[in-house]
Amino acid sequence: MYRSLLYVFLTGLGLTVGLLACDTPDPEAVTGTFVIQLDNVAGNQNLQLNTGTYRNALGESFTPTAFNYFVSNIRLIRTNGEDYVVPQDSSYFLVRETDPASQRITLKNVPYGDYKGVSFVLGVDSLRSTMDISRRTGALDPGSDHTGANGMYWSWNSGYIFMKLEGTSPSAPVDATGSNTFRYHIGFFGGRDTRTINNLKTIPVLFGTDVAQVDAEKVPTVLLQADVLKIFDGPTLLSIKTNPEVMISPFSSSIANNYAQMFAYRGKTTATLN
Amino acid sequence: MQRWQFFGVWISVALFGAVVSCQPGGSDPTTDPEPTGPKPIEYQTTPYPWKKPANFPEPTYAFSKNPLTLEGVALGRALFYDDMLSVNGTVSCAFCHQQGAAFAHTDHALSHGINDKIGTRNNLGLQNMAFYKSFFWDGGVQDLDLLPIAPIENPVEMGHSMPALLNAVRQSPRYRPMFLAAFGTDSITTDRFLKSLSQFMLTMVSANSRYDKYVRNEAGGQLSTDELAGLTLFKQKCSTCHAGELFTDQSYRNNGLSRANNNDEGRSLITLRPEDRFRFRVPSLRNVERTSPYMHDGRFWTLEEVMNHYSTNMQDVPELDPALRINGKPGVPLTDTEKKQLVAFLRTLTDTDYIADRRLSAPN
Structure with a gap:
């Protein structure tokens, strides 16, 4: 009887050790999760495709019908200067206004620490733009849906569209389909063999006095707003009437210079684990 | 059974419990179901003997990223001649790139696509593409692997969309075995689709005039x-x-x-x-x-x-x-x-x- 109890005890001990080995947090783990939530707006209003009407800096009213952009090469800026650079292969995100899930960028394996800002490339860098097709999957797959409003790839002039804003406006001329459309498709990574314009923008967004803490218990979510009105209002005032369609033209650089300033930090929340 | 033996068995059971409790899903590895159906065919490709003509310069295409195999070339060839690459199933690559005309379209000044749509430029004959740095009259594409997307998605050429086309290829009974033979699994991706077309086009070497x-x-x-x-x-x-x-x-x-x-x-x-x-x-x-x-x-x-x-x-x-x-x-x-x-x-x-x-x- 006494010995039987001993065996039961030993069995229990063995199972307990096993369970502990599985469930105890890895003492080596020093990374957590960081979330970037993007919110597309028009000035102080939420952006509504197809139904919202807004006014740009020149007073032209417009209704956006499509708004997409690539966020890539994300770097989290740490207060101690040891920035965290998201591994290249996991650092390409296509944000579409029609797809709320695409507006939430969840970064895993972020080192514990205090973060005071983020920087990213709006677009797809030249290296990735010219990389072997096998290294361009997911959002970068040239064989994924690039038709209509979803199109973010130029097949005839190999390259990605970094930012696309389309809409209707009484200021735009009537097109072949009878509607007053304007279309801004901004790309150009600098060229492969021949140097072309380069509309890639590295955009830092600092959190002001806020610090986003990543540790075993905390998952911060920082809220960044992208304001479409800034696409019209920056170093160059963009007129829908004068430039209803900008794609493959040098003027695309003026629009890129404007949208480089469209992002702003709007606060953070912190989820507590356990 | 001696007591110490009994003790050993208990320890073994306990340790086994500890081990299996860590396995994802916790299933007993010995009860894995036997694979059903015919045994998978062993994946073995045959290298394609691509040779640079003696009087030619070095090729520009990086063969190392897409080694040519007989199976890959055969798949690319099938795709090149398949009308399903156009949205209404009427136009293949070969429709405008005819072998008798050295893969140009001899009786058309401007490219001719689906529904008799006419493009803005004369199509170029296909040959020696392994040696070119860029493609098309304007050089808009600089990687052979990316080339086919342009005619496939051009509304006045094949008028298709890549995701729709890839889905159609996935559903075609003809292609799954060919992808399996060329790449080891029957997964049909953008990468494999385009690289098989590249493989066939790379075999288009004209150097025997x-x-x-x-x-x-x-x-x-x-x-x-x-x-x-x-x-x-x-x-x-x-x-x-x-x-x-x-x-x-x-x-x-x-x-x-x-x-x-x-x-x-x-x-x-x-x-x-x-x-x-x-x-x-x-x-x-x-x-x-x-x-x-x-x-x-x-x-x-x-x-x-x-x-x-x-x-x-x-x-x-x-x-x-x-x-x-x-x-x-x-x-x-x-x-x-x-x-x-x-x-x-x-x-x-x-x-x-x-x-x-x-x-x-x-x-x-």
Whole structure:
């Protein structure tokens, strides 16, 4: 009887050790999760495709019908200067206004620490733009849906569209389909063999006095707003009437210079684990 | 059983419990179901014996990223000849790239797509693509693997969308075994689809014309007196641009075509550089006898018309390439005899082996 109890005890001990080995947090783990939530707006209003009407800096009213952009090469800026650079292969995100899930960028394996800002490339860098097709999957797959409003790839002039804003406006001329459309498709990574314009923008967004803490218990979510009105209002005032369609033209650089300033930090929340 | 043995068994059970509790799903590995159905075919490809012609430069294509196999080439060939690559199943790659015309479209000045839609440029013959740095008249695509997306998605060519096409290929009973044979699994991805097309296109090497046999001192490489005179003239007057064994320096130039009916700005639509306005690719002249009509808009139907353009009809446009302005005047002066000799030489660039090569024709 006494010995039987001993065996039961030993069995229990063995199972307990096993369970502990599985469930105890890895003492080596020093990374957590960081979330970037993007919110597309028009000035102080939420952006509504197809139904919202807004006014740009020149007073032209417009209704956006499509708004997409690539966020890539994300770097989290740490207060101690040891920035965290998201591994290249996991650092390409296509944000579409029609797809709320695409507006939430969840970064895993972020080192514990205090973060005071983020920087990213709006677009797809030249290296990735010219990389072997096998290294361009997911959002970068040239064989994924690039038709209509979803199109973010130029097949005839190999390259990605970094930012696309389309809409209707009484200021735009009537097109072949009878509607007053304007279309801004901004790309150009600098060229492969021949140097072309380069509309890639590295955009830092600092959190002001806020610090986003990543540790075993905390998952911060920082809220960044992208304001479409800034696409019209920056170093160059963009007129829908004068430039209803900008794609493959040098003027695309003026629009890129404007949208480089469209992002702003709007606060953070912190989820507590356990 | 001794007590110590009993004790050992308990310890073993306990440790086993600890081990299995860590396994994802916690299933007993010994009860895994036997795979059902026929045993998977062992994945083994056969390398394709691709050879650089002795008189050619080094290829530009990085074969290491897409090693050619008989299975991959066969898959690419099947796709190249399949009408399902167009949205309404009427137009394959071969529709506009016909082997008899060295994979050009001989009776069309401008590319002809689905529903009789007409493009803006004359299609180029396909050959020796392993050696090119860029593709199309304007050089808009610089990677052979990315090339097919352009005609597939062009609304006046094949008018399809890649995701819809890839889904159709996935559902076709024909292709799953071919992808399996070429790549080891039947997963059909953008990467595999495009690379198999590349594999087939890379086998399109034309290097067996009478001219090639002449320069390689091979049997059948005799050139007539007129052809030899044409070769000498060609080297003097044409080879600045139509350089080397590819018969192109792969640059973009303006050759003084009239813009009265066509204001296509060519290369600058890709680069946005003012200096590239109205420039077009210097095309290869291999198989030129077969690839009529000529120029980016197919405006000339015969080689004689081309000779007349270069000798007397060239326009003095500001963008004219300096190599084509001789003593301040546009054009390359040529006598009637010289034109005949040049055309005679150009005809020695026809590669009948290439045009008749069954490995490049429609699969059964």
